[in-house]
Amino acid sequence: MPLIRLRGVTKVYGAGQAALRALDGVDLDVEAGEFVAIMGPSGSGKSTAMNIIGCLDTPATGEYLFRDVHVERLTRDQRARLRRRHLGFVFQGFNLLARTSAQENVELPLLYRGEGAAARHAAARAALESVGLTGWGHHTPSELSGGQQQRVAIARALVTQPTVLLADEPTGNLDTQRSREIMELLAALNRDRGITVLMVTHEAEMAAYARRIVRFVDGRIAADTLNRHAADAAEAAGAA
Amino acid sequence: MLWNSFLLALRSIRRNLLRSFLTVLGIVIGVSAVITMVTLGQGATRAVQDQIAALGSNLLQVRPGQRLGPGAGGAGAPAFAETDVQAIATQLGGIRAVAPEVRRGVTVIYAARNWATSVTGTTNAYFETSNWRLASGRKFEDFEERAGAAVCVIGATVRRELFGAASPLGQQIRVKDFSCEVIGLLASKGQGAFGMDQDDVILLPLRTVQRRVTGSTRVNTLLVSMKDGSEPERVKQSLTQLLRERRHLAAGEEDNFNVLDTRQIAETLSGTTQIMTTLLGAVAAVSLLVGGIGIMNIMLVSVTERTREIGVRLAIGALEREVLLQFLIEAVVLAALGGLVGIVLAAAASVVLARVMQVPFLFNPGINLLALVFSAAIGVIFGYFPARRAARLDPIEALRHE
Numbered sequence: 001m002p003l004i005r006l007r008g009v010t011k012v013y014g015a016g017q018a019a020l021r022a023l024d025g026v027d028l029d030v031e032a033g034e035f036v037a038i039m040g041p042s043g044s045g046k047s048t049a050m051n052i053i054g055c056l057d058t059p060a061t062g063e064y065l066f067r068d069v070h071v072e073r074l075t076r077d078q079r080a081r082l083r084r085r086h087l088g089f090v091f092q093g094f095n096l097l098a099r100t101s102a103q104e105n106v107e108l109p110l111l112y113r114g115e116g117a118a119a120r121h122a123a124a125r126a127a128l129e130s131v132g133l134t135g136w137g138h139h140t141p142s143e144l145s146g147g148q149q150q151r152v153a154i155a156r157a158l159v160t161q162p163t164v165l166l167a168d169e170p171t172g173n174l175d176t177q178r179s180r181e182i183m184e185l186l187a188a189l190n191r192d193r194g195i196t197v198l199m200v201t202h203e204a205e206m207a208a209y210a211r212r213i214v215r216f217v218d219g220r221i222a223a224d225t226l227n228r229h230a231a232d233a234a235e236a237a238g239a240a
Numbered sequence: 241m242l243w244n245s246f247l248l249a250l251r252s253i254r255r256n257l258l259r260s261f262l263t264v265l266g267i268v269i270g271v272s273a274v275i276t277m278v279t280l281g282q283g284a285t286r287a288v289q290d291q292i293a294a295l296g297s298n299l300l301q302v303r304p305g306q307r308l309g310p311g312a313g314g315a316g317a318p319a320f321a322e323t324d325v326q327a328i329a330t331q332l333g334g335i336r337a338v339a340p341e342v343r344r345g346v347t348v349i350y351a352a353r354n355w356a357t358s359v360t361g362t363t364n365a366y367f368e369t370s371n372w373r374l375a376s377g378r379k380f381e382d383f384e385e386r387a388g389a390a391v392c393v394i395g396a397t398v399r400r401e402l403f404g405a406a407s408p409l410g411q412q413i414r415v416k417d418f419s420c421e422v423i424g425l426l427a428s429k430g431q432g433a434f435g436m437d438q439d440d441v442i443l444l445p446l447r448t449v450q451r452r453v454t455g456s457t458r459v460n461t462l463l464v465s466m467k468d469g470s471e472p473e474r475v476k477q478s479l480t481q482l483l484r485e486r487r488h489l490a491a492g493e494e495d496n497f498n499v500l501d502t503r504q505i506a507e508t509l510s511g512t513t514q515i516m517t518t519l520l521g522a523v524a525a526v527s528l529l530v531g532g533i534g535i536m537n538i539m540l541v542s543v544t545e546r547t548r549e550i551g552v553r554l555a556i557g558a559l560e561r562e563v564l565l566q567f568l569i570e571a572v573v574l575a576a577l578g579g580l581v582g583i584v585l586a587a588a589a590s591v592v593l594a595r596v597m598q599v600p601f602l603f604n605p606g607i608n609l610l611a612l613v614f615s616a617a618i619g620v621i622f623g624y625f626p627a628r629r630a631a632r633l634d635p636i637e638a639l640r641h642e
Contacts, residue, residue, distance in 0.1 A: 056555060056635050077559050084557020091639065095552045099255040109556045111244050156556070 040216030088157030264578030266531025271582025281517025334470030361449025377424030388447030551638025571623020579615030
């Protein structure tokens with residue numbers, strides 16, 4: 001069984017004439033260790049799909065299996081527990097807590113897991129180190145650049161050692177140079193630590209870092225292609 | 241989980257220090273108002289009780305006239321005589337001492353100093369009825385009382401004003417137009433309630449005052465102190481009966497004198513101050529309620545303002561009840577902090593105001609604890625609604641919130 005399996009997933013917003021079918025029968029399998037870019041015009045259903053995969057939302061009909069668990073049958077709290085154990089989120093707007101140090105921001109998910117102070121500090125420091133922000137722990141978000149803020153956000157997603165990293169337009173608020181750095185980081189995490197990465201983007205250049213590209217149009221998957229270039233590059237890096 | 245929620249709440253409060261302070265201001269004011277009112281009220285109650293205790297405990301005051309207050313002891317009612325004192329002392333059971341009291345304002349002079357005070361004509365029994373002790377010297381001798389000798393026992397204030405630090409014993413002071421030897425000095429009772437000076441007294445034998453100051457044999461007041469354990473009501477009844485006989489009152493006639501039980505006055509007066517305390521406390525409690533509404537208001541604003549933050553927390557796996565608990569604890573911690581600050585403020589205000597009002601400062605741990613618990617409870621009550629609203633947010637909607 002794949003890590004993620006969607007079967008006939010639909011999602012409808014509103015009712016009657018005004019009803020909007022955001023997802024209209026989506027089938028998708030993602031294996032562990034993949035790096036998938038989800039593309040599509042706005043309103044194509046890519047964000048809705050991400051929300052369902054991220055266990056933030058449930059499908060109206062159809063089924064979603066995550067690690068063989070029927071997510072659509074879980075309660076709100078059960079989905080929260082699943083998120084804190086297996087999922088890491090990176091948002092377009094970073095969504096760091098203001099007036100809170102990078103260190104404390106990264107520690108936040110561990111607080112909800114009930115980890116002790118010493119374990120929290122060590123894990124947060126290690127996560128910050130892995131995104132190249134060693135020594136920046138005491139800075140608050142307003143003292144950091146956009147790229148650095150997104151790195152803190154990635155560290156926050158990584159600190160729980162998630163199975164899957166879900167990134168919703170992670171480079172949407174960054175300039176090209178910063179965007180490339182973030183993409184390199186995500187690609188490296190996927191390649192070196194085997195973390196499954198799902199990323200929504202509408203920039204082809206960013207999608208090019210992924211090994212697989214899924215295109216959404218009108219709530220359906222219009223294309224699902226392997227990205228030869230990225231796949232080869234990853235294998236070359238893995239062999240080297 | 242509780243500890244983590246507490247930690248999260250503390251971090252949130254620290255992030256918004258100024259606003260947190262403004263939020264709890266209502267609670268601070270409410271708590272300090274309640275405690276200050278109750279503390280001062282209890283001080284006033286104690287002051288009244290002290291004042292009455294200083295008159296003597298288990299004491300009956302008998303005055304001519306039918307009613308209390310200004311104008312009592314009017315023309316119609318005959319005064320008492322010295323013989324009434326002896327009659328009560330010999331014929332009444334359950335009493336410890338009976339003393340007559342004739343008081344008159346005078347100016348006393350010693351050397352070049354003079355002092356406006358009052359003289360009290362009485363007997364040695366007065367020491368017992370009014371709880372006086374001697375600091376030095378002696379009481380009256382029998383022959384001095386019988387003969388109306390020019391001797392006096394003075395209070396600490398009179399001594400200070402006339403003699404300063406020097407010993408007054410054996411000295412002659414001038415009262416009206418006669419000289420009087422100081423034979424004793426009363427131990428100080430200290431300042432009485434509401435600034436009344438209890439030590440501003442001069443005691444002379446009854447006959448001395450009657451002959452040389454008032455010029456009549458009338459006795460204005462009888463002081464009857466009862467034995468411990470005797471029943472005030474019964475003593476009062478037999479005293480009334482005895483006086484009625486002595487004053488030849490027929491069965492249908494009203495008493496032309498009144499008997500005041502100091503304990504009764506004490507109970508009435510302290511009852512009144514207690515009602516005032518409760519009333520003021522209740523008014524102050526309303527401001528505590530307003531403070532609670534202030535907390536709810538700010539918590540609701542805070543939830544709206546922090547919608548994205550709540551979305552992030554929910555997305556990274558916070559459970560509904562963890563978010564609820566965090567906001568609830570935030571409200572409780574805020575309210576309890578306000579309570580603590582209020583307690584400190586109230587203590588300071590009470591000490592200062594008690595001094596200004598000249599009532600004793602009585603620290604009451606009960607009301608302080610109650611105020612703290614109550615303010616925390618306000619946090620729970622007024623924090624619950626905003627906290628529940630935060631916990632029930634849809635993470636997707638919350639993350640999209642601008």
